[in-house]
Amino acid sequence: NAGVTQTPKFRILKIGQSMTLQCAQDMNHNYMYWYRQDPGMGLKLIYYSVGAGITDKGEVPNGYNVSRSTTEDFPLRLELAAPSQTSVYFCASSTGQNYGYTFGSGTRLTVV
């Protein structure tokens, strides 16, 4: 049972480039989330999904896009990377409302 798997673990992007952060879970969780964590700071919600085909914005969605075509996968797309998007990105999943999250190990992204 792998839990929540994030790839890649590290990535350096140049300003203006695009990339997709991958997230997959094998626990059949309906709810999935993307957070960013800036150095020394807490977790800010980017986007979330309560099931396949359903996505919604969190508190910091600008510059990002998501899709949820399957229960297992929830990729996060960065278009036109900016230095302000330098951060550690965590994907998480949950059985449903009012249940704990299982987090992935994170993707450390640097935009230069």
Added chain:
Amino acid sequence: GENVEQHPSTLSVQEGDSAVIKCTYSDSASNYFPWYKQELGKGPQLIIDIRSNVGEKKDQRIAVTLNKTAKHFSLHITETQPEDSAVYFCAASREDKLVFGAGTILRVKS
């Protein structure tokens, strides 16, 4: 919307002492309160949680208390050990998601 405040931001204790981290929330509709531990370079891990119909919950050396009237909840770690050193986050439920506190850096000195 929900707002979660967490105190203190840093906490240093001597090995064997107790540590207490406190959180307050604003939305009276919140009914689920988990705590996460994040070690360096890793994702947060759920360590204990409590629901609004319970006032206290224990799991070995950790416990969580909830006061719904005052809208605050606390994490208690007894007999702290060096491996308890980490960042701890509280959270409160809001509709389909959790709102996290800003985190507490706990240092256990041996």
